[in-house]
Amino acid sequence: MELWDFHTHRSDQPLAIFNEMEPRRNVQATCSMGIHPWDLDIHWEDRLRVIQDISSLNSHVLAIGETGFDRLKGPAIALQKGAFYAQARWAKTLGIPLIFHCVKGHDLLLEYLKSERNPPAIIWHGWNLKPELARQLLPFPVYFSFGKHLLQEESNARIWLMECPSERIFFETDDSGLEIGSIYQAASLILRLPLESLAMQVISNWNAISKRKIS
Ligand SMILES: [Zn+2]
DSSP: OOOOEEEESOTTOSSEEEEESSOOTTOOSOEEEOOOGGGOOTTHHHHHHHHHHHHHHOTTEEEEEEEEEETTTSSOHHHHHHHHHHHHHHHHHHTOOEEEEEESOHHHHHHHHHHOSSOOOEEEETOOSOHHHHHTTTTSSEEEEEOGGGGSTTOHHHHHHHHSOGGGEEEOOBTSOOOHHHHHHHHHHHHTOOHHHHHHHHHHHHHHHOSSOOO
C-alpha cells in the first residue's frame, strides 16, 4: 500500500516529500525546496534564484517550501512577507503546491489570500489550530496536512480532521520520528475509514492540485 508522507525531514523514506533545507542540484528523490522563515535574511532573493533554477528543471521537486510565517522565531514580518509572496508566486508558476509553515501567522495568510487573485495550492503542514480558523481558510485553495497531533486525545487536529473536506487532507511525519503508517492508522480510526481508501484519497488529492503527479 502506498502511504505517502507529504512532509518529512527524514531523507531515507520512500514515497515521501523530503524537506531539503539546503537546495541541492542533483536531488534524486522527491522533495520540497524553499526558504524557511527561520533561515531568512536579506539575501533571500539569491537563494530563491537557486531554488528556481533547480526546481524548474528537476521534476523531483514536488513542492515549494516549507515556507511561511513565524512570529516567534522569524525575522521582521516585512521580510517574511516578501519572501513568502515570492515563493508563492513561484509555486504558482510551476503549478505545484506550497508547503506552509505557520506560527502565530494565520492572519498573515488570510491577508495574503484576500489580496492574491491567483494563489497556488497551499498545504498548511502540521495543522493543529481551532476549527474556526480552518473554516476561514476553506474559501481558498488551502489544504491541511495532519501529523503527530492526531495521536493526541482531543487535539484540534483530531477535531478538524473529522470535519475537514476529504479532498483537503494530507498526512505527514514532519520531524516527529514517527512512522507514517501510525499517522494513517490514527486517521483511519478517527474517520472510520480503511487505510487503503485514505491512502488513495490523499494521492488523488495531490494529483488534483499539482502538475507533478505521484502514484
Ligand atoms: Zn517541517
